[in-house]
Amino acid sequence: MHTRTVRKKCGVLRMSIVLVVLLVILAVLCAVSAAVGSAGYTIVEILQRTFEEGSNPVKVIVLNLRLPRILLAVLIGASLSSSGALLQSVMRNPLADPGTIGVSAGAATAASTILLLIPGMTGSLPLFAFAGAALACFLIYSMAWKGGVDPTRIILSGVAINSVLGAYTSLLQLLNSDSLSGVLAFMNGSLSGKSWYQFKTLAVYCIIGLILSFFCIKSANALQLGDEMAKSLGVKVNASRIFLSAVSAFLAASTVAVAGMIGFVGLVVPHIARLLVGSDYKAMLPVSIVLGADILLLADTIGRTIVPGMEIPVGIVMAVCGGPFFLYMLRKKGGNYGN
Amino acid sequence: MEIDACGLQVGYGDIIVVDEMDIHLHKGEITTIIGPNGSGKSTVLKALTRLLKYRKGSVYLNQKNLQKFESKELARCVGVLPQRHSAPPDFKVKDLVGYGRMPYQSWYKGNSAEDEKIIDWAMKATGVYEMREKSIQECSGGESQRVWIATVLAQQPDIMFLDEPTTYLDISHQLETMRLVKKLNRESGIGVVMVLHDLSQALEVSDRIVVIKDGKKYSEGKPEEVITQKMMWEVYHVECEIVWLKGRKAPLIAYKEIC
Ligand SMILES: Nc1ncnc2c1ncn2[C@@H]1O[C@H](COP(=O)(O)OP(=O)(O)OP(=O)(O)O)[C@@H](O)[C@H]1O
């Protein structure tokens, strides 16, 4: 009995250590990200002048430009990772990611349509995006359902839906070249020019979504044992699946509405989290959330500093780094379970 | 726990796999379902445990309609080991067995001291206690099979459904598992319904045997009454003799020589 409590504490300890390390990294990244940029001040200078009384240009840059962007990156990274982690359990496939299987594309489709039809709906844009993402989820299921979820069919139909919706958004672009920039923003996820206004919108939705995702831990774990086993353990499998998908779609859609489509976060981050703390969502979900914040902030900081005088959208940075990294992990670990 | 199923019809998509199935499971008995591959044994098991919807007929557990059960309520009465199961390979043995306690917990609660005790008991009963810190991928096929049985035991069901619990096991672990099932049945009065392919074992441990052929019930009754030369030929197309040895309670099946 005694050894068991000790061992149990070991598992919790491991997760806590990983979380603390990731949070420290996050704090460092925030400081670095606030300091680097086209204005070219040193970290010391930045820190000193930001906390000075009165107004000065450094303070304006940091508080009005960099800080909201940093916080947005943190929220978006956390949300996309959590969304991916939940999708992977629901779809019984570690390759599921809102970006690659069309959930984000659904959100982008709905959001860009609304934006073109009724400009100025930015406040409730996340809700429309959510409707689009939920619809995409539903489409994926109805195409892949065959008496149960088949992990391979899910991915295949997701990829198909992704390209159809991508084509639709491209068409919108062609037809509306005058209001192109708004639509284009959804295609390449970017945090460029985001301010406190976007942060406030996103914060509400993401925090609701992230809290809801913690309600999903037990059912996400049970779904990993397969539908039949989960059902025989008293889990309402269909209801859980709908709830988990909805939370996941909600999180992904909120980020899309504000920053456009950013792929691979929801794919790579839960994978690394699994390597760090295992597949148990009690540990894996919190670690994914913090790690996701780390990675997206890092990617955005790299994107806006690596080429002087030019900003590379964070979506592109993620795709360039995320794709190969994922392939590497796939080969190394072969970490597929289930079928 | 008594189970009464009447006129069950079960299928997948357009195909009907099981039809006109009447099954009556008595309290505290060991019932074994036998039949050739693809005859519908697993399908019947799934229908009786609500893993699969039946199209026609009715199932009653202790005179209560199966459809009227809450999910968790059902999971506390009925434990199921599906024929195919999988878990993330890094799940630890004791964690997996711990999932058996889910029907007793609300969504936010972890294991209580009571739960821990039951988990330990289930692992000891199935002989996996020593490997409780191992992960599933470090277990052999037979070991992981026993871990899954422990998971079902941790559910403390009144009746457990085991679909081919002895697959992957070597003969000594097969016999041990059968002994375990028998012991659990005798000592805690837990009802058992299982699918077996080894007819000699079925003969020995079962109180009742149900034979399924092409989705229909072929016969049902006491083991010696059901397993006969005629049944073996009509259901399996196998020639054999049923041999009674002195000093043994159950007869043996002597198959016709292979070549
Ligand atoms: N998910 C499914 N979808 C469609 N058909 C199925 C499905 N599962 C089983 N079947 C069909 O139903 C029939 C009965 O299958 P079942 O699994 O009940 O057989 P079984 O008696 O358990 O066989 P085995 O001894 O091989 O386990 C088979 O013909 C099979 O092809």
Ligand SMILES: [Mg+2]
């Ligand atoms: Mg079967």
